[in-house]
Amino acid sequence: MSKPEKISAIEVDPADIDPFETYNRGEKIYTRAIEGFFQKLRVYTGWPLLIAFFFIPWMNWDGRQAVLFDLPARQFHVLGITFWPQDFFMLGWLLIIAAFVLFAVTVFAGRVWCGYTCPQTVWTSIFMWVEELTEGSRNQRIKLDKQQWSANKLARKTAKHGLWLGFAFITGVTFVGYFTEVKQLIPDTFLGTADLWSYAWVLFFTLATYINAGWLREMVCLHMCPYARFQAVMFDSDTLVVSYDEKRGEPRGARKRTKTAQPLVDGEKERGDCVDCKLCVQVCPTGIDIRHGLQYQCITCALCIDACDSIMDKMNYQRGLISYTTENSLNGKKTKLVRPRLIAYAAAIAIMVSVFAVTLITRVPLNIDVERDRSRLYFQTNEGMIENSYTIKVMNMSQQDGRYTVSVAGINNIKYIGENTVSVASGEVYSIPVRLEIDPKELTEQSMDITFTVVDDAEQTVSKDKESRFTGPQWR
Structure with a gap:
């Protein structure tokens, strides 16, 4: 079996590499707004998120916040299910x-997650829209930044950063609202009655959103996100990526709008379809030139496709450069969309999802813990x-109060002394001191296995077992 072809890379002379260039942002990226099919698609994928x-x-949900991660109570409510640390x-x-799904999507279509649904991309897009709203188009923003400070520039910059901070604050409050009841958090925040930790976390996520989406932007994708570094190892020659057709586009050059390609001045070659307008670079959120080949900085947002297609339409050329x-x-070979690695990922995902679904469906919202008296055997x-002492802890992991019956089995004629029917409120742990007695004649070993069982009186199918040991004198 032949080895899969590797993606071609650009050869770079090590002497030309600046060791500090990786960590320098360089020139500020002024992105240009563009309309097109993929830009609309990004709206439909980003806005739902x-x-x-x-x-x-x-x-x-049943009088409770549907999704609430209550850390102090160690309860994590997701719709009608309450999860515990267990x-x-x-x-x-x-x-x-989720990781396997991401790997499968990457093998099939590259970094589409980054380009369409990654929170960093979505929030950055909102901030870029605000920037265009307050400071104008790309050329206007470049011109504004070069101007001396004036009342107009100060007003525009203040409006931009004010809206950025406002949206970042709403984001921070909402995020903390997943961990504190949001209906109480909001009035407490504005009235000054929230606890210190709530204010601290709201401030932290407000600043994190403001800095990441407003200032760092592409630097998060290039240097902070590990996905940008390892995603290339999942690519193969059949992975869908945003690419420039060099054979069709080169040699590039400006020309007047015509229906066909124009020859160069010297007449020795024909021009390619690329008019070298650099619009694909101007719309790129990471500032790369897709014509240089596949680059790890590309987040597969396809804005360069919309930009190039708009120029091809104006030039009366075929789309798809x-x-x-x-x-x-691109090399004139057949593309295999379905291949062994994708099938393996799909099979693994199907198995894991099936097992996870079965585990979730069959999950019992009840737990029992048994602690033996350590002071004496x-x-x-x-x-x-012969008597042994235990502490039985019954945990009601459901969202309703319950009544439970406790029993023990494993040794004939063992006597249970203690509460055997208890009421436990939703989310509570009820401790039951229990003593077990037995005639020494019933003991066949010095230490014997026993099983405590807790059953929900309302739903007999809801039960939980816990094994323990009963210890007696040395058996002969």
Whole structure:
């Protein structure tokens, strides 16, 4: 079996590399607004995420905030389910599933997550829209930054940063609202009655949003996000990426609007379709030139495709000089969209999702913990009975109050002394001191297995078992 072809890379002389260039932002990127199919698609993928983020904390479920991560109470409410620290393995499981989905999407279509639904991209797009609203188009912003400070410049800059901070503050309050009841958090925040930690976290996420989306922008994608560094290893020659068709576009050069390509002045070559307008560079949020080939800085937002297609339309040329395509397609080879690695990812995702769904459906909202009395292994009563002491903790992990029956099994004729029917409020842990007695004649070993069982009186199918040991004198 032949090895998959590698994506071609640009050769760079190590002597030309500045060791500090990676960490320098360089010139400020002034992005240009563009309209087109992929820009509209980014609106349809970004806005649902934005709306969901701000709307979900306001949803109610059975009189409770639908999604609330109550850290002090160690309860994590998601719709009708309450998760506890004991359920954290499910969170790890869910993160692994999300990682595999991301890997599969990357193998198939590159960094589309970054370009369309990543929160950094969505929030940065909002901030860039505010910037254009207050300071004008790309050329107007460049001109404004070069001007001396004036009342007009101060007003525009103040309006921009004020709106940025306002949106960042709303973001910060909403984020904290996932961990504190948002309906109480908002009035407390403005009335000055919120606790210190709430103010601290609101301030932290406000500043984080303001700095990341307003100032750092592409630097987050290039230097802070690890995905930009390892995503290339998942690419192959059949991965859909935003690419420039060099064979069709070169040699590039300016020309008048015509229906066909024009020859160069010397007449030795024909011009390619690229008119070297640099519009693809001007709309790029990370400031790269896609004509230089595949680069890790590209977030696959496809704005350069919309920009180039608009120029091709004006020049009466065929669209697709910059497009979503594959390395094989550019080289005239057949593209295989379905391939072994994608099938393996899909199979792994299907298995993990199925197991996760079964685990979630069959999850019992009840837990029991048994602690033996460590001060003495056993006690012999005046009647000659062997006694062990335990503390049983019954945890009601549901969102309704419950009544439960506790029993023990494992040794014949064992006697349970203590509460065997208890009422436990939703989210509470009820401790039951219990003593077990047995005739020494029933003990066949010095230490024997026993099982405590807790059953929900309302729903007999909801039950939980916990094994322990019963210890007696040395058995002969």
